[in-house]
Amino acid sequence: MDEPLKGDAMPGRLTAHEAASRVEALRREIEHNTYLYYALDAPEISDAAYDSLMRELRELEEAFPELASSDSPTKRVGGYVEKQFSAVRHDRRMYSLDNAMDEAELEAWMDGIQKLYGSLPALCCELKIDGSSIALTYRDGLLVQAATRGDGTTGEDVTANVMEVADIPRALRREALEEVANPDVPLEVRGEIYMPKASFDALNLEAQAEGKKQFANPRNAAAGSLRQKDPKVTASRDLATFLYAISRNDAIRVKGQWELLAWLKRAGFHVNPDVALCQTREEVLAFCAASLEKRGSLPYEIDGVVVKVNDFALQDAAGFTSRAPKWAIAFKFPPEEKTTLLRDITVQVGRTGALTPVAELDPVLVAGSVVARATLHNEDEVHRKDVRVGDTVIVRKAGDVIPEVLGPVISLRPADALVWEAPKTCPSCGSPVIREEGEAQLRCVSIDCPAQALERLLHWVSRDAMDIDGMGEEIIGRLVEIGRMNDVADFYSLTVEELEQLHMGRTNKDGNAISLGRTTAAKLIDAIQASKDRDLARVICGLGIRHIGKNTAAELVETYPSMEALKDASEEALQAVHGIGQRAAASIWTFLRTPDNIDVIERLQDAGVTMVAAQRSGQDKPQTLSGLTFVLTGTLTNLRLSREEAADALKAYGAKVSSSVSKSTSFVAVGDNPGSKYDKAVKLGIPVLDEAQLKTIIDTGKPPVL
Ligand SMILES: [Zn+2]
Known part of the structure; x- marks a missing residue:
């Protein structure tokens, strides 16, 4: 972004x-x-x-x-104390935290902290558990009361229910009690009660089976389970806790948050293991980035990172605003769900003829990027989700996942919202569409479908396949339109003269048709010629065989290092290749026995396109870079290598090459015009290499000496 x-x-x-x-x-x-x-x-x-x-x-x-x-x-502000549970006044107010919605706001908060103290004090970083806040009161080391947060000053008494939560200690461990400053004063311990994702899913499955209402998310499930009239119901729910605070910092003989967490652990509480005591702002940002990255893989939901000034004396010096402590902030992860308007449902024809309904949305910012379109997968999905044109829909994007329409907000549905009907004919070629048994996808099976041809051709030139620079949708679309191209072998009979004259279907201000011109045409032909030497895995991937992607193509080439060998392989033998399932094996076997496809492969071979795997020189190289992760950014002008080629060279020595910078990145190599990855590397304090250093590594295989 x-x-x-x-x-x-x-x-x-x-x-x-x-x-x-x-x-x-x-x-x-x-x-x-x-x-x-x-x-x-x-x-x-x-x-x-x-x-x-x-x-x-x-x-x-x-x-x-x-x-x-x-x-x-x-x-109005939310906050609601139910009558059913008696009210409990908290020992001291349970503040909520101010939020930092992005890195810039977090940095601004750290600027303020640095200014306040003269230098940046140590900051304790903890995961922000997406659960329900809880306050536990211990007298003489025994649990006597439990309360919800409520409005911060007064909560609800949920003692009977909390007694049923297995991981909350009824009594504090003796050795920890020795560190309590005044044993006569009750101790209020605070934290978060949550429901693990797996338990939440199980609970909802059960509710669904019994026709009961399901919970919207684990947090509501935790809060709801805690506020049951019958403690037995609470006992049947799998609730867990992480504790992280006490109402009065001077109640325990510790000097800061980090030590307090250690004490809580000694006392018998569950304390989240993902914590960091950071000395620099780079460390704080790195912790936030790493936490965001691991968010999906944790067994419980988190929605951010809490950053606190570690030292209690310094916390006291900073004090509170009317809403929140000045010495702490919640760095919130970007929201993953938004609502927006569904303008239309269009149909896209893929290269295998699959018809996919696509939601055309009012553009909306989701998890840091603008979403204007999202796949609706297939006809059944559209009807199962009951999304209609005109609906306000909920759009989700989790991590790097493709945006998805979760469903409509039914109560906002206008009277004239339209139920979508699947097309009977292909929107591209007009042929009737079919739906094979056991398949969810509608399919256009016409061999002359221009939409399929276009998608197949675009796939061939794409980065994962033959990576032909400059050949885009506009030019290929035009070539398909005028009937010059139908399959991928047609690329190799194109000439400079032909492309030079290619009219782009537009006119300039003098009314003359715009054509590509000599320079562009020559460049394109060069790029097409260069693609002949790409490795066999790319060729196989580029053919666009169903169920065969970049990785499966690479696996196939490992076992069958030539097109000939692949053609000779039986379906059974193909299934035995690592990473190739039954469907993929059947798909490739059939593909290589279809006359039209064999014809295309033969024409490619005649044109000089690689049909044999290159000798893997990389395998002979010593794995001197194993364990190191590189990120490449910018244009490698002096090196005269594409980033892809540089990456392959590094991988040959056993290095990992990643596309995004994170805490686990070892080095970021930077060419001309680097983008945000460079900024991120600097921010996270990851060593940056220039082209000369990168060249030395590629030439020698030796890790850089910094
Ligand atoms: Zn069609």
Whole structure:
């Protein structure tokens, strides 16, 4: 992402009338969910989706001030104490933390801290567990009371239920008690109660089987389980805890947060193991980056990192604002779900003829990038999710995963929302579409389908395949349109003269057709010629055989180092190749026995395209770089290597080459015009290599000496 975008939904301009009815609908929906959330712990939508609706409402109220109202949900703050449980006044207020929504805000907070103390003090970093806050009171070392956070000052008494949670100690360990400053004063220990992801899934499966309402997320499941009328129900739920604070820092004879965590562990509490005592801001940022990266693989949900000034004396010196301590901040991970408007559902024809419905969305910022389209996978999915054109939908993007439409917000559905109907014919060639038995996908099986041809050709030139620079959708699309290209072998009969004259279907201001021109044409032909020497795995990948991607193609070449050998392999033998399943084996076997495909492969071979695997010189090289991870960025001008080639050279010595910079990156090698990866390397304090250093490594295989 080059430039962060402000705001969430970016709807087109609404008329005052449209805005009024949208505001009305949003308020109703938000209020409904506020009630479900606070009173019943059973929201129908995720927190992120809720926030997204709230933000849209706020923006509309700002854009149309006449619609503002004092009883709008935007004017009220949540917080809700149920009558059913008796109220408990906390020993001291349970503050919430101020949030840093991105790295810049975290940096700004650290700037403030540095200014306050004159230099940056040690900062204790902990994962922010996405659970429900809990306060446990121990008297004479025994658990006597447990309360929810409530509004921060007063919570609900959930003692009977907490007694059923297995991992909360009823009594503190004796040796830890010796460090309690005043044994006569009750000790309030604070932390988070949560439900592990696996237990949450199991609970919801069970609820589904029994036709009961499911929980929206693990946090609500934890909060709901904690506030049961019957403690036996709580006991049946798999709840766990991480404790991290006490109400008065002077209650234990420790000087800071780091020591407190160690004491909590000695006392018998579960303390999250992912903590870091950081001396520099780079260490803090690295911890945040690493935590975000491992987020998906943890058995419980986290939604950020809490950064605290470690030293208690320094904390006291900083004090509190009216809302939150000044000495701590919550670095929030980017939200992974947003709401936006579903404008249309279009159909895309893939290179294998599969028809995929695609959601066309009002662009919205999700997890740090703008999403305007998302796959709806297939006909059944569209109907199962019941998404209709005109719906407000929830869009999710987790980590690097492709954006996905989770479902509609039914209560915001306009009366004229359209139920989508799958096309009967291919939108590209008009041939009837079929759906094979056992398949979810509709398919165009026409051999002359231009959309399939275009996708196949684009796949051939793509980075993972033949990597033909400059050959893009516009040029290939034009060549398909005029009937000059139909299969990948057609690339190799193109001439400079032909391309030079290629009219791009547009005219310049004088009304003359725009053509490619000699220089561009010559460059393209050079790139096509150069692609003949790509390795066999790329050729196989480029053919676009169903179920055969970049990695499976590489596996095939390991066992069958030539196209001839591959053609001779039986289906059974193919199945025995590591990473090749039954479907992939059947797919490649059939592909290599289809006359049209054999014809294309023969024409490629005649044109001089590699059909034999290169001798793997890399395997002879000593694995001197094993255990090291490199990231390459910028253009390697002096080295005269593509980044890909440089990466292959490093891999030959056993190095790993990664596409993103993280804490585990060993070196970042930088060419001309490096991008954000360079900035990130500097931020994380990862050693940066220039081209000359990279060249030495590639030539000698020796790790750099810094
Ligand atoms: Zn078609």
